[in-house]
Amino acid sequence: MSPSIKRIPSDEQLPSAADVVVIGGGIVGATAAYFLTRRGLSVALVEKGYIGCEQSSRNWGWCRQQNRDARELPLSGVALRLWDELTAEIGRDLGFRRCGLLYATDDPTQLNEWERWRDTARAFNINTKMLSSTEAAATIPVNGRRWLGGVHSVDDGKAEPALAAPMIAEGARDRGATIHQDCAARGLEITNGAVTGVMTEKGFIRANAVLCAAGAWASAFCRRHGIRFPQASVRQTALRTRPTSNIGEAIYTPDCALTRRIDGSYTLAVSGTATLEFTPQGLRYWRPFLPMFLKRLKAVQIGIGKSFFVGPETLGSWAFDKPSPFERTRVLDPKPRSSSVAAILERVRMRFPALAEVEVDHVWGGYVDCTPDAVPVISNLEAVRGFVLAAGCSGHGFGLGPGVGRLAADLVANDTPCVDPTPFRLSRLLDGSKVVVGAI
Numbered sequence: 336m337s338p339s340i341k342r343i344p345s346d347e348q349l350p351s352a353a354d355v356v357v358i359g360g361g362i363v364g365a366t367a368a369y370f371l372t373r374r375g376l377s378v379a380l381v382e383k384g385y386i387g388c389e390q391s392s393r394n395w396g397w398c399r400q401q402n403r404d405a406r407e408l409p410l411s412g413v414a415l416r417l418w419d420e421l422t423a424e425i426g427r428d429l430g431f432r433r434c435g436l437l438y439a440t441d442d443p444t445q446l447n448e449w450e451r452w453r454d455t456a457r458a459f460n461i462n463t464k465m466l467s468s469t470e471a472a473a474t475i476p477v478n479g480r481r482w483l484g485g486v487h488s489v490d491d492g493k494a495e496p497a498l499a500a501p502m503i504a505e506g507a508r509d510r511g512a513t514i515h516q517d518c519a520a521r522g523l524e525i526t527n528g529a530v531t532g533v534m535t536e537k538g539f540i541r542a543n544a545v546l547c548a549a550g551a552w553a554s555a556f557c558r559r560h561g562i563r564f565p566q567a568s569v570r571q572t573a574l575r576t577r578p579t580s581n582i583g584e585a586i587y588t589p590d591c592a593l594t595r596r597i598d599g600s601y602t603l604a605v606s607g608t609a610t611l612e613f614t615p616q617g618l619r620y621w622r623p624f625l626p627m628f629l630k631r632l633k634a635v636q637i638g639i640g641k642s643f644f645v646g647p648e649t650l651g652s653w654a655f656d657k658p659s660p661f662e663r664t665r666v667l668d669p670k671p672r673s674s675s676v677a678a679i680l681e682r683v684r685m686r687f688p689a690l691a692e693v694e695v696d697h698v699w700g701g702y703v704d705c706t707p708d709a710v711p712v713i714s715n716l717e718a719v720r721g722f723v724l725a726a727g728c729s730g731h732g733f734g735l736g737p738g739v740g741r742l743a744a745d746l747v748a749n750d751t752p753c754v755d756p757t758p759f760r761l762s763r764l765l766d767g768s769k770v771v772v773g774a775i
């Protein structure tokens with residue numbers, strides 16, 4: 336079952352030409368479309384399902400700098416600033432609140448990692464505060480566990496996954512973008528090594544610039560054009576409660592993570608557990624992913640399921656004048672794990688007395704698209720001039736999304752980039768550079 340999300344209408348007429356076609360209406364594609372229109376460019380945003388239908392509506396909503404890899408921190412600083420600005424500029428509520436995030440643990444290894452990250456925080460001037468055992472207990476009181484300590488990441492916050500991508504897409508439309516849902520991009524028209532248009536299921540759009548913000552489908556789209564993009568997805572489960580007692584805005588504990596939604600319900604999930612399914616694409620890219628797999632061995636369960644035969648990680652080809660795999664799976668909506676749902680509920684009801692009677696509204700699964708080093712790719716693609724890739728946000732791209740979209744828009748428009756794009760170039764994953772696995 337897909338999580339509930341604000342649905343927005345499509346524009347009826349597919350334009351015959353645009354300055355830029357953005358493929359994919361998640362948080363990255365929607366914000367990129369917004370920033371491109373802000374530069375006065377005409378933009379057509381094409382989405383095979385509906386805006387926000389995949390990862391961007393299935394996440395917890397955390398917008399954080401805390402515990403990020405240093406390579407992402409300049410961009411995450413930009414992203415947090417943009418969350419503030421977008422809310423003001425678009426004039427619609429994205430649910431963004433700088434409420435701070437609270438973490439507590441009784442695991443000494445985890446606490447050490449948080450303590451070590453303080454050096455990174457200092458280098459980037461990030462406002463984060465370690466909590467003593469007593470402070471953690473006062474901030475996150477639970478039954479049956481004693482915290483060794485915790486963290487309060489003061490300037491971080493959360494946004495509303497049911498609102499953010501659709502409302503930012505509406506902001507792009509206010510500035511002239513057209514939005515086309517149920518409209519898969521099947522492939523690029525390439526002339527003399529440069530992109531000259533996009534074949535969609537609803538017709539052809541002439542364009543000399545194309546951004547692929549296709550989330551978990553980006554590698555498949557690139558592969559159809561001979562471009563290698565090592566990408567793999569893991570499956571996670573989350574649930575939303577009915578509106579209930581307020582025990583805090585955003586809380587992480589080893590048992591569960593809780594995020595309060597704007598209607599007073601909670602998103603509940605367990606961090607650090609995921610299912611990695613065997614797929615043809617996974618077999619193709621097993622080697623670059625080996626360091627990540629070994630690092631996360633304990634957190635990952637291996638499975639085999641439908642994703643071997645349908646969805647983004649199969650390896651078949653397709654013609655541009657016939658229905659493509661993107662239309663066959665309009666919305667990637669994996670089954671939630673019922674055992675995870677039961678475990679989350681049991682822990683939340685047991686640990687937080689105020690939530691002992693909490694009721695489930697709905698549950699969902701979601702694929703998290705990852706790169707081998709857990710850092711996104713935001714990159715011009717040398718193989719095809721005018722083609723830019725922004726994907727592989729590796730489980731933390733919702734909060735980073737406005738930054739990813741902004742940097743992608745800078746690259747598309749050939750403007751001064753908002754941060755140094757070097758850490759995000761695709762070639763790092765292909766040229767034999769050492770893979771340094773970042774934080775998820």
Ligand SMILES: Cc1cc2nc3c(=O)[nH]c(=O)nc-3n(C[C@H](O)[C@H](O)[C@H](O)COP(=O)(O)OP(=O)(O)OC[C@H]3O[C@@H](n4cnc5c(N)ncnc54)[C@H](O)[C@@H]3O)c2cc1C
Nearest residue numbers: 359361363383391394395397520550701728731732733734
């Ligand atoms: C359970 C869960 C919890 C998470 N928690 C957090 C969190 O708390 N904080 C955080 O920062 N991140 C979190 N994430 C990660 C975050 O959701 C993603 O990194 C982010 O949403 C990725 O955005 P995106 O726009 O790249 O991809 P998506 O949101 O997946 O968007 C890609 C879109 O492209 C469309 N598309 C694909 N191919 C085509 C095509 N050929 N033509 C047209 N359209 C196409 C798809 O339909 C899709 O809508 C979580 C993810 C999950 C699943």
